[in-house]
Amino acid sequence: MKKRSITIRLKLFSSARELAGFDERLLEVPSNSPSDAVINYLTRQNPQFERWRPSLRIAVNLQYVDSQHPLQDGDEVAVLPPVSGG
């Protein structure tokens, strides 16, 4: 039988972590969800995330992906605010 939902590990950093109030969480999402489903989830928790959406980048399994990248069971999905290393 086809699996209807998948479990991903959501990781948040820097300002996104502080706005959400947590750094890591297991999330159940429908299978074939696009990567930006995690931003939708965060926006439901805190509407402020909607304003941040254009600047947030998403990485799946340590690789930057676009907002429509299909998520798979067991993916590590990171929400990354604008970087400022150096």
Place this chain on the structure above:
Amino acid sequence: MNDISASPIDVLAVVDSVKSPAVGAIDVFIGTTRNHSKGREVTSLEYEAYVPMALKNMTEIADTARQLWNLHEVSIVHRIGKVAIGEPSIVIAVSSSHRDEAFRACRFLIDQLKLRVPIWKREYFADGTFEWSLQTHEQFAATEKP
């Protein structure tokens, strides 16, 4: 040798890591923590990294630099955690047979790191406030993503 370090960076060790008898030039970039930002006094800084992805990205930009220029060795070490003013927050060392390639590659590496490697800087100000540095989310939204 790429690394993310919670303790002070040993600059000479990074330089040593790119030395070899075939090398004619070593170029080193040292980014240090500044005591001012946008006209405000900064008293200390803190860096946070998504460590496994940052290390992977550092390896990728180093590999890209090796493809673009004829390099011997590349080392990138970034500091995380609290960093006092005036300390190195990043050290990049590049070695090549001739200086031009080392200069160009070093510049490329720090520019790429600032664009894509998932590391964040927070500045603590003299007035007791703090904020995550550089672009605001609104400013970033107006620029093209790398």
